[in-house]
Amino acid sequence: MYAGIDAGASATKVVITNDKEEIVSYAIVPSGINFKVSSEEALKKALEKSSLTPKDILYTVSTGYGRALVNARATSSEITCISRGIHKLFPSARTIVDVGGQDSKAIRIDENGRVLDFAMNDKCAAGTGRFLEVMATILGKPIGELGKLHFKSSNPVKISSTCTVFAESEVISHLSKGCKIEDVIAGLHNAIAERIFNMASRIGFEKDVAFTGGVTKNPGFVEALSKRIGLKPILPPEPQIICAFGAALTAIKKST
């Protein structure tokens, strides 16, 4: 068995695969402040799910923000891991848009899953999960409900600020004017979609486009981004673990 650990800023994900590159089990835990702790916890959970022991793991690769702090044989960049993971599951994919807790990326790959080009937004909260977290707090809604509410919107508001701090003021202003909460939510989804679209446009959209990352579990956001790109995306059933899966595939590759 092989393990991939994605030590992300918000959540740590572990995927265990067999030597046939099939996913055997996985686990997601919040990263907290200690990647060593969260990665061990996630690994433990994943092992338990598949009734394995640590000795069954032949090779581990870590990736993500905290990859250097985690117990692994080797590290690999998220760009490479996400590409490997998507390519394995969806070989027709040529563009990947990844929207995570604290950054978003766009990657173009070739027919062999090799990275051709990439763009990242890792300096600014707008265009990441953090943006929605902040806004959800202001709206008084749990993040998980945003997707549902999006589809109730008939008249999305326009959020013009590209900065999270300024956008906060805008949201408060809209709410105090009596705008419906679902219209504000749709407006927010459109705003992040716009930002991500602009970042990703630099590398171009080649079909098929796949979405990954925790934020793409939000169907409202997915709708906004798909509309903006103008393409129907591939949506992995578990978008949050693609990167860790790719790390596990890297582990297989490195052990041969």
Place this chain on the structure above:
Amino acid sequence: MSGEKGRSRILQTTKKIGELILEYFAKASEAKAQGKPVAWITVFTPVELLRALDIYPVAPEHFSAMCSARGFILDFLEESERKGYSQNLCSYSRCTLGYALSGMSGLMPPPDLLVTFRNSCDVYVKWWQSLQMHLGTPLFIGEAPYVLAAEDLDNYVLDYVVKQLESLIRLAEEKFGLKYDEEKLVEAVKLSDKASELWLETLKLRRCKPCPLGGRDSASDIFPLVVMQGTMEAVQFYEELLEEVKEKASRGEGVIENEKYRLLFDGIWLWYAFDLIKYFEDKGAVFVYEPYSEAWACRLDASKPLESVARKVLSMGLNVDIDLRIERFLKSIKEFNINGAVLFSNRSCKTWSAPQLITAEAISGEFNVPYLLFEADMADPRQYSEAQIKNRIDAFLEVLGES
């Protein structure tokens, strides 16, 4: 104009600017249709010389300001950003590049020549280079060295600029089979000088209390000085404007009735937010002086046309030593009876914003005039936090009220 929340107080003559702009662009397209070369210029390029060469100048900076004011700049900004131009770059340049990358089918016709004189900023050079890379149009880059002392307007620095103007003439003659006509330059210089004279006289009338011409007017009124220098239409506009302002001044009629504060504005206007000017005016504050408004008004000597134009290129706006610039400020504070200064820290204009604190220190130090410094962008409406800025304005006006 769309994008303005609530109409600002505006002079009758100023209302004609909209029409003037459209006519100007229409003529540009006409010229192009007739096979005359159209040049995209940076705004401190000597327009008078281009008239003598029968080249029609249009200014993408002005075009970008207009796009911003009329609410359709976003598409162009996004187009350039998709190409890879960073949002941290000058918004005028992003608008122009986006326009160039998306077919140029709007008001501003595509260029046959790209001309820049590096006097206001170095970004001009990079921006015009980038345009050339995308369009393949012939490019002329003129250097106008930073004027460190008054003698630079008469020594080898001036000679250098004159030589470059001669280079530009040679280029135009070679590339377009044009013939430089010195008589045409003399004519253009005379008209340009006249227009500047009229505008400077008009600006002097802002010393009156109440001030008859405010920020909203000066923002638009400078347009003919920027690209229409050397035309009769420009002179006629300023004649009319001077008449109207003289009349208002003689009747003691100001922009607002209850003028409490006379302010200086340092920077380029926020083109998408003219309502800010109204916000000030509604609270009794009028803008009576802006270095931006006099930047293009330059007296010329028709007896030495090329040399005179070279001197103009050197001495405009931000191209003179900071001590000389501060001197102008302090003089104006006295002459215009200014009791407050608003400084706009413009993300798009680093050449202006970088040393602004030094200017602010001089204003508050030597003349004890309170100032407000706020940050935004001149043309990109996404980099503007209305609520925060209005908050600061309120606080500033309260300070003025107490002093």
Place this chain on the structure above:
Amino acid sequence: MEIPINISNLCENQVKQLNKYKDSGVKVLGYTCSYVPEELIISAELQPYRISNIGANTSTLTPSFICPFASATLENILKLEEFFSGFVLAHTCDPMWRLYDIVKKKTKKPVFLLRVPHNTEDPSSLDFFRMELSRFKKFLAENFGAKVDRDGLSDAIKLCNENRSLLKEVYMLNSGGKYSVDASDRFKLVLASMWMPKKECNAQIKALSLKRSSNKTGDVRLHINGTTVYDLNLIKTIEDSGGFVASDDLCTGSRYFWSNVEESQDLISALAYRYLKRTPCPSHGPLQQRLEYIDFMVKEFKARGVITFAERFCDPILYDSVHVKDAFAKEGIPTMLVDYENPAQEIGRIKTRIEAFIESIGG
């Protein structure tokens, strides 16, 4: 290649070197830009010292959106004022130009602005630049009693030429795909050349054993594009991620030493020619000349990718990066832009990008 400890330490502690000068009564003239001819400073019997952003935070005197390199350089000028007899700034890009406005108001030391024409091709630009260098010579005479005579200037030119030739020799060891010298090491030699007395520096470089090969053989060969890179952790990050910096077009790299001054009848003209006509800084034109230079480097040193290091808000690099990307895309060579405000604080994020880039090339 074993770098002498005194050169290695220069990067860590500028103040130590500056104190050395102060204690031994050496008059130091601070300069910011490689367009300033060190030869003139040396012939005026002053020690040239290139001021940068090392060890300084951005200054509160400039807005947040001004190039952090320029802002931190300003901070250094004001912080380390006591060590310098005067400052020479050059009009290269907007923030460095405006630094002059601020510095002259904030320091009592003599300050000179060297106006470098942005259109380097025009013949009248060369004439003008020659006049500027004469003006600089006058400044040195008036403020430091320095008499720059022909012999003194000729000696200084020979000394600087020797330094440049030595640096180029070291640089060329990696040409044609060889892995001879680690970039971290050779950059230290360039920095030393800008901070140490040249004679001493030249002697130390001459004494280096250049036979040893780098142990990074097989790593992905890269070209670094940009203006100044003083924080060598950026280079180290590449080296730690499986990359080998084979070549560069930096102002603190190859552009500093690539061409020599050819002595002619009029030495000031000779200086003007060399400094203006060499491969220009991104802030100057023509763009085509620089793209050709980068292309030459990439091919000569067999680089498989180009990384552009840029200060956040660096206008010249940000405009250029679009064209660098286009030009190399045509040749199938991947490019990547990495921008930062404070590399030390952002090294995690920078490492991620560099690793991803190297992995995508290396396969």
